[in-house]
Amino acid sequence: MTTTTTTDLYSDDPQWVDVTPIPQYDGINPVAPILYTDEYKDATDYFRGVLKSGEKSERVLELTERVIRMNPAHYTAWQYRYQTILALGTPLDEEITLMNDIAMDHLKTYQVWHHRRLILTQTKQAAQELAFLVKVLGLDNKNYHTWAYRQWILSHFSDDDLWRHELEFVDSMLRDDIRNNSAWHHRFFVLFEAGVRAGDEDREALARQEILYSKERISLAPNNASAWNYLRGVLDRSGTEYSSLAGFVEPYAGLPGPTASDADTIDTENPAPQPGARLPSVAALEFMADVYEKQGGERLADARKLWTSLAREHDTIRQKYWEYRSTAAGKL
Amino acid sequence: MTALFSSDDCYPSATSDLQAHTEHVLSERRAKPRTDKEPSLDKNNHIQFLARNLLQGFPSRYTSQDASQPWLSFWTLHSLSILQVSLDPGNKQKAIDTILTWQHPDGGFGGGPGQAAHLLPTYASVCALAISGRPGPGGGWDQIKRDKVYAFFMSLKQPDGSFLVAHHAEVDVRGIYCLLVTATLLNILTPELIAGTAEFLASCQTYEGGFASSSQPYFSATPDSETESAKALLDKPRPPLGEAHGGYTFCAVASLVLIQSFEGQESTRLPQINVRNLLRWLVQMQGTAAELGGFKGRTNKLVDGCYSWWVGGAFSLLSSLGLAPPHEHSGAEEGAESWDDVDDALFNREALQTYILMACQHHAGGLVDKPPKGPDAYHTMYCLAGLASAQHTLSPSASRKAEIRRAWKNTGTGGLSASTIPPSQSDIDDEFGDLRKNVFLETLSWHEETGTQCILGGAQNKVNATHPLFNLTVTHSEGIMGHFYRQTIPPVSIRMKQPE
Numbered sequence: 070m071t072t073t074t075t076t077d078l079y080s081d082d083p084q085w086v087d088v089t090p091i092p093q094y095d096g097i098n099p100v101a102p103i104l105y106t107d108e109y110k111d112a113t114d115y116f117r118g119v120l121k122s123g124e125k126s127e128r129v130l131e132l133t134e135r136v137i138r139m140n141p142a143h144y145t146a147w148q149y150r151y152q153t154i155l156a157l158g159t160p161l162d163e164e165i166t167l168m169n170d171i172a173m174d175h176l177k178t179y180q181v182w183h184h185r186r187l188i189l190t191q192t193k194q195a196a197q198e199l200a201f202l203v204k205v206l207g208l209d210n211k212n213y214h215t216w217a218y219r220q221w222i223l224s225h226f227s228d229d230d231l232w233r234h235e236l237e238f239v240d241s242m243l244r245d246d247i248r249n250n251s252a253w254h255h256r257f258f259v260l261f262e263a264g265v266r267a268g269d270e271d272r273e274a275l276a277r278q279e280i281l282y283s284k285e286r287i288s289l290a291p292n293n294a295s296a297w298n299y300l301r302g303v304l305d306r307s308g309t310e311y312s313s314l315a316g317f318v319e320p321y322a323g324l325p326g327p328t329a330s331d332a333d334t335i336d337t338e339n340p341a342p343q344p345g346a347r348l349p350s351v352a353a354l355e356f357m358a359d360v361y362e363k364q365g366g367e368r369l370a371d372a373r374k375l376w377t378s379l380a381r382e383h384d385t386i387r388q389k390y391w392e393y394r395s396t397a398a399g400k401l
Numbered sequence: 402m403t404a405l406f407s408s409d410d411c412y413p414s415a416t417s418d419l420q421a422h423t424e425h426v427l428s429e430r431r432a433k434p435r436t437d438k439e440p441s442l443d444k445n446n447h448i449q450f451l452a453r454n455l456l457q458g459f460p461s462r463y464t465s466q467d468a469s470q471p472w473l474s475f476w477t478l479h480s481l482s483i484l485q486v487s488l489d490p491g492n493k494q495k496a497i498d499t500i501l502t503w504q505h506p507d508g509g510f511g512g513g514p515g516q517a518a519h520l521l522p523t524y525a526s527v528c529a530l531a532i533s534g535r536p537g538p539g540g541g542w543d544q545i546k547r548d549k550v551y552a553f554f555m556s557l558k559q560p561d562g563s564f565l566v567a568h569h570a571e572v573d574v575r576g577i578y579c580l581l582v583t584a585t586l587l588n589i590l591t592p593e594l595i596a597g598t599a600e601f602l603a604s605c606q607t608y609e610g611g612f613a614s615s616s617q618p619y620f621s622a623t624p625d626s627e628t629e630s631a632k633a634l635l636d637k638p639r640p641p642l643g644e645a646h647g648g649y650t651f652c653a654v655a656s657l658v659l660i661q662s663f664e665g666q667e668s669t670r671l672p673q674i675n676v677r678n679l680l681r682w683l684v685q686m687q688g689t690a691a692e693l694g695g696f697k698g699r700t701n702k703l704v705d706g707c708y709s710w711w712v713g714g715a716f717s718l719l720s721s722l723g724l725a726p727p728h729e730h731s732g733a734e735e736g737a738e739s740w741d742d743v744d745d746a747l748f749n750r751e752a753l754q755t756y757i758l759m760a761c762q763h764h765a766g767g768l769v770d771k772p773p774k775g776p777d778a779y780h781t782m783y784c785l786a787g788l789a790s791a792q793h794t795l796s797p798s799a800s801r802k803a804e805i806r807r808a809w810k811n812t813g814t815g816g817l818s819a820s821t822i823p824p825s826q827s828d829i830d831d832e833f834g835d836l837r838k839n840v841f842l843e844t845l846s847w848h849e850e851t852g853t854q855c856i857l858g859g860a861q862n863k864v865n866a867t868h869p870l871f872n873l874t875v876t877h878s879e880g881i882m883g884h885f886y887r888q889t890i891p892p893v894s895i896r897m898k899q900p901e
């Protein structure tokens with residue numbers, strides 16, 4: 070934000086006398102008008118004038134920047150700016166430098182990120198992007214556009230050098246906030262969605278590694294939905310039976326596990342809930358009900374018992390859903 | 402039974418700290434009106450907020466929405482419709498005249514006069530015209546250049562079945578939803594337009610069950626190959642870009658239902674999505690009692706009034722995707738009229754209404770994301786639409802479909818006059834006649850059975866139902882579609898809900 074004491078309107082600027090400003094609504098009295106500031110009205114009147122004349126010049130770049138800084142969602146200004154850059158052959162690295170500045174101020178605007186993507190598609194200079202994005206995620210660690218853009222950089226350029234440190238990066242994000250679902254999603258993107266990278270060819274080993282990773286995170290915070298969803302994603306993707314984790318999950322569901330008598334044994338494969346955790350965890354009850362449902366037969370009664378306890382006691386807001394699960398299970 | 406504060410498992414992080422803070426703010430909202438009075442919807446206050454915005458205008462901070470002027474009008478007009486208010490003829494005409502200034506000479510609508518055409522304002526403009534417009538000269542409907550809309554849509558189409566939202570702009574599923582609703586209302590759907598789109602949408606489903614903004618295509622040839630057409634799109638990898646999100650999930654699911662309505666349920670071309678995971682994700686988005694039962698838009702994020710529609714509104718679409726109905730009525734407790742007996746919904750309708758009425762109403766009129774935020778046009782409409790979807794359950798009705806089918810008249814060009822038939826389809830229009838009849842019958846047979854309403858706070862809180870796919874009232878949906886398909890839609894015959 071700059072405070073201007075003198076107005077610098079295009080309508081007062083002799084360098085713009087050759088452009089005819091075009092008012093937005095001519096001869097009609099619109100519904101739901103926005104009561105613009107004089108500066109915004111002036112700039113967009115001249116922008117409409119330029120759109121009509123088709124001028125593409127340095128001063129048009131300055132004009133579109135002024136519009137964008139007042140309203141970064143003005144997609145027509147972005148579109149015209151992009152066409153002007155191409156027409157003038159403007160150095161694209163300068164454009165990225167300017168975008169670094171604008172992106173920091175307007176993280177939640179689609180156009181900021183897409184313009185960057187258009188430029189990167191041309192320059193193919195992806196190497197600095199990941200470091201820039203770490204900085205941006207430092208301002209807002211769940212920004213949707215930033216994460217989607219990072220995933221685009223990785224998959225579009227698909228360069229091994231870009232991918233090399235991605236898992237370390239996710240780890241650091243999850244150490245900062247174990248409940249950051251954007252980071253959990255990114256982990257799944259890196260390991261399971263975006264193709265198989267060198268070193269990750271053994272998919273079974275990868276699944277085992279990620280199941281253990283999930284278990285360790287669940288033991289720290291057993292009510293963290295992100296970690297449970299990730300675990301389910303890994304199991305589904307690798308075709309691992311949920312029942313193979315019953316021994317791990319039972320203590321979290323407040324159920325007597327098969328090894329409950331050996332309380333002193335430390336089982337690194339099945340870390341126990343940390344003291345202070347709120348148990349039973351709803352996600353663990355749900356998980357065990359899924360295990361019993363799959364086993365079927367007499368086990369269905371055990372599943373129903375858990376769904377009933379979820380509906381009546383532990384997760385009453387979802388009563389309808391748990392009752393539905395119970396009814397639907399009988400029909401399978 | 403439920404603890405007031407969700408536990409952070411004694412392992413706090415930024416997310417759980419923010420969550421605890423939000424639950425604290427919400428608990429104060431719940432405690433305040435403890436006068437044994439049920440919460441009320443302050444309709445007059447909201448109507449004044451909306452009328453002020455529509456007639457006097459929006460303050461300058463709305464400059465950030467200058468490229469969304471059709472949305473400001475649509476949100477405002479539709480909010481009034483949900484609140485059962487319609488405009489006088491003079492203001493309707495003013496609205497029509499305003500909307501038509503956003504139409505681009507090359508097809509579609511822009512965010513304001515002179516702005517480039519874009520899928521989102523095209524949807525908002527056409528929906529705003531569905532509310533305020535009429536047939537004939539100056540009525541708005543017949544001034545829409547449908548052939549150019551179609552050409553604009555085709556010009557945005559990508560090899561992976563997706564669409565750019567505008568030239569030189571991004572791909573995302575909101576744009577596809579906006580395109581499909583517009584094409585359905587205007588009767589310009591063709592197989593060519595939607596080829597590959599369902600597969601693109603399916604590829605946006607994440608491991609959590611909800612949908613992301615878009616996905617990344619991979620092609621068989623090297624990335625720097627110049628001949629786009631020579632490359633074949635690969636089934637895998639096709640990673641979603643971004644995590645599962647309420648807004649994108651609604652748009653993707655509604656889009657899939659629209660495509661299915663056009664192509665027919667038996668179509669083998671439709672890709673599979675995981676409906677079980679989708680349902681699980683949707684129910685997980687409802688906050689607990691400590692969050693007053695509002696919806697959130699992503700795992701481990703905060704509740705927000707607008708997801709009342711984006712997530713709450715998505716539940717009614719699940720039956721169209723093959724989810725079995727919750728329960729068959731046994732008829733054992735006949736005559737009982739308790740909430741449970743009429744409530745087939747898989748989310749907590751009462752709790753969602755609690756959140757909207759207690760946490761989202763601003764004392765100065767308008768509705769909000771969550772306290773202590775101020776009201777805006779967007780949250781006002783999506784909170785009200787969410788309230789409508791919690792009060793009313795609309796579902797596809799075979800008997801309503803039969804009524805509309807009996808009244809169907811073959812009109813040759815299926816509503817397109819010779820001059821507006823897109824060039825690419827002029828000689829195969831008859832072939833699409835059946836598909837267009839499909840989409841007309843399927844989309845207009847959504848119906849609310851008598852006795853299925855659940856209105857927290859009593860009848861004075863009742864709002865109009867909105868169409869589960871279009872988010873327009875049923876009256877406005879029927880009006881504009883009847884016009885563009887050249888059909889007369891029969892009135893609904895009164896039926897009671899039948900025990901099955």
Ligand SMILES: [Zn+2]
Pocket residue numbers: 705706707708770780
């Ligand atoms: Zn919101």
